[in-house]
Amino acid sequence: MGVVNVTPDSFSDGGRWFEPAAAVEHGLALLGQGADLLDVGGESTRPGAERPTEREELDRVIPVVAALAAQGARISIDTMRSRVAAESLDAGATLINDVSGGLADPQMATMAARSGLPFVAMHWRAHSAHMHREARYADVVTEVVAELLERVEALVEAGVAREAIILDPGFGFSKDAGHNWELLAGLDQVTALPHPVLVGTSRKRFLGRLGAAVGSTVGPAPSGEPTPSGALSPPTPPAERDAATAATSLLAAQAGAWAVRVHDVPGTRDALAVWAHVHAAGGRA
Template identity: 50%
Template sequence: MNPIPARAQYAPAWRLARHRLCLSPRCLVMGVLNVTPDSFSDGGAWYDPQAAIARGRALAAEGADILDVGGESTRPGAAEVPVEEELRRVLPVVKSLAAEGFLVSIDTRKAAVAGAALAAGAAIINDVSGGNFDPQMLPLAARTRAGLVLMHMRGTPTTMRRHAVYTDVVSEVKAELCTSAARAEAAGVAREAIVLDPGIGFAKTAEQNWTLLAHLHELCKLDYPILLGTSRKSFLASLSDPPSSSAARGATTGEMHARDLPTAATLVAGRLAGAAIFRVHHAALARAVLAVADRLREAQSP
């Protein structure tokens, strides 16, 4: 049984300490800003702080509502980055973009990194571990009243592939997300501050990712907004990568960009299912296709 019962509709806003983000009728776009040398899609491209800051401005100009700054790759098999190094990567970028008035989220599993980023001006914590990696993360989110994204993942980026074993992936992901949300609320995080992410690509096989997408409407019945992150992920490779591409060597930059079109299709599907926030690399494309999906949702309303 789910710890928190599903409801027909959540309140159409995301409450942060200093912001209230409306989630209806227009959805939100979260732009990916990886300040890393090894992220799966664009590792190294924005590793220099000034390049990352310029990229953040560009994402906002393309239509991103939120800039999601991360200093640790969470691709399958990625090693953990020390706190000091993660801070060195993200803090100059967070501080600069927040000072310019952009809404910034910090993509981290570590409370020390999240706390420093919030002090530097970030407003949202995006925790891929769902609050499970660092026991100080949920109390930090409660104390600061930051927005909190809780993603579904089993294990860590290093071990998650071996945990992609489910009897019913939809019901199990749903139940585990509800458990994460219940833990956050028990720690003092306001329900209106919580967003849930099914964790496409994290401890899931390609087929399980497609199943979750096909049944995303079930997760959208929960009493929390849903964030969807499908952008350029490997389960889309069979639809876009050339037959000669090799998973062993990793996708080329061109192959990654070719995944933007299938990504766009998943965004429309996700929006029609009820997801409210979309984490993407190509903000302009996302904004364009999601505008269509928003209009379709309006037309479906009685």
């Protein structure tokens, strides 16, 4: 799943694809690089982001969805608003990706049920401006699994077909770096659920401080002395996290994920191709 951010304040590209023509060009480039589907979104969900109005979100995504669908692209609409989802489906989208899992808009589940199309329900506790307050867990993997299953039952009760539901553990949403690493380590508990699983780690903040993540030194300081892992160095910029993203995508594939949502398609496809070749060779042994 290739990411097409039609926002002026995306954490990963800083609004590079905000203009519709640029977003369409970028989407077509991702398809050419091997993306199987495109996730088009008009609302930034970076930590602390303020929400656009519904009208702003519609104006951002509908022209892009329509243009890409006209080129034969498979489109996922990344939105928490039922009206944006409905109009995007009318414009040619074939999958709804709601990072709130239907919690942000009480009409979303009903609309998704009427559409009959696949619906991605992500683990979510609060909007971006407040989600850091909700990063509290006794056991993040167990709690994420339990809360995802609660959403499944609520969606089914609202009329969404159980087989249409795709789950996303929500890396980076109401989770600190330690929670994200624990969730990645326990991802097989999420993929063991009877639903396809979408994994979205791409360029996220916890991948920007890899040295500190393992509790070891993070390399020499300018003086030549090692920098203690407890002393955080500045995180790498988002665009420099693609190698780490490819590694997490490979781990997601090993755990049985249905799809990975990424900004850099070629690097991820290469990593997954390595895994596929090794997996196939092992099967023939």
